[in-house]
Amino acid sequence: MAEKASADVGLIGLAVMGQNLALNMADHGFKVAVFNRTTRVMKEFIAANPDTPGGLVGCENLSELVAAAKKPRKIVILVKAGPAVDTVTKQLIEAGAEKDDLIVDCGNSQWTDTIRREKEFSDRCRFFGSGVSGGETGARFGPSLMPGGAADAWKHLEPIWNAIAAKVDAETGKPIETAKPGRPVKGGVPCSAYIGENGAGHYVKMVHNGIEYIDMQLISEAYFLLRNLLHVEPEELSQIFARWNEGDLDSYLIEITADILKQRDPDHPDAFLVDYVLDTAQQKGTGKWTSINALDMGIPANSIAEAVFARCLSALKVEREAASQHLIGPEYQYNGDRNELVNAVHDALYCSKICAYAQGFQLMRAAETEYKWKLDLASIASIWRGGCIIRARFLQRITAAYARDPQLVNLLLDPYFKEQIQRNQTRWRSVVALAAQAGIAAPAFMSALAYHDGYRSAQLPANLLQAQRDYFGAHTYERIDQPRGVSFHLDWSKPDRRQIKITDSH
């Protein structure tokens, strides 16, 4: 039986993420009241963790949980994203949760659902949506946390969120990774910051995942190009990635890539695991949501979408195998310098990565206007430096870029990133050209370069395109010698082809 109102925080849903977040909070001295729909799971969890610093209070129903939590209550929900979040929130309110209480959905909810819920429950509780990144290990020892909800309620959650988040070094921005069960990290800057109203936290978490898709795809393409052009074994590639991890590309994803590539296959000790893993990627949807949102807002996040499509194409394994018998590519043999190619792929990866992040940050900029949020992009970059899957040295650079200029229109325009691309673009282009020549699919590298070249072009072929639209659909065009907003239509079907001025909004 739960004690009376002694718990600092409540948590509902004891699957792995829920258990790990509860243990993380308890490690930091918070007393956590826990509930799970299936009581046996809760009892087993309590029995398995008798001695946490903060203590766990097992609750058999939601009324017990509500009674156990100190006011204003902070109740974390970690149930399956979707209708279960609505059900549990309503049940919590029925069980006695009050207007000042914070109900914090830490699942992978769509930000639009969080906007709806915050509004729907606004006179019953203070509904928060918090992105949590870093997988199971992150939840246990320090995730990156992206909370969104009412600004005046944030102060109640902040101490807990700051305590359990991953920590980075204040000077270098490097993750401090020494947490052990019962022994949390001391010091450092927490990877947690208030993101904005209602769905802003879940939105930013979604963009994080979209960036993660393209980051992973770029790394996979770098591997694939080197593998196919140099005909090297995974172990040698592992050493290359490990070396890259010492420099500008230093990141969690490069680090695990180096580790994966040297892994031998458990069933074939002479071979490498990566060669036995079927080349079909699955997805849970956050990359797709990011791309759909980019399309909805009209923001060119083409590389993020390309990364989603690359997974879709990979999933057509049977079709690709059949097509490979019929559609013949070029004969190509790379005869150049091996080191030069390795360095060029490194630079191509770095330049493409800059473009990928530029797209993700441009998306968040647009979302500010779309959803009436005020997003601090430097702060968002800073909380991705540790805890999450895309954590990287690179994010220290992005943090610095937005700190230098909070109104920065595009990351590509920041002096540091501008200089990097300037310096490395010849090699980036040579890698893309090589991929095309050799017939090796490198959609992420190519789309990133297309984004860069499109963005830096004052002139694009949309003049012809718009004329086509006017030709077949009378969609009108603006003219370079007239003010913006003044539209014209040419009477293409008539012999005299007269131009008609349609609107003048000025």
Ligand code: 2AM
């Ligand atoms: P369970 O152990 O009873 O299945 C992940 O699915 C977590 O969410 C589990 O802890 C699961 O509880 C919980 N969960 C899923 N749907 C739920 C619901 N509608 N109400 C309460 N908990 C739910």
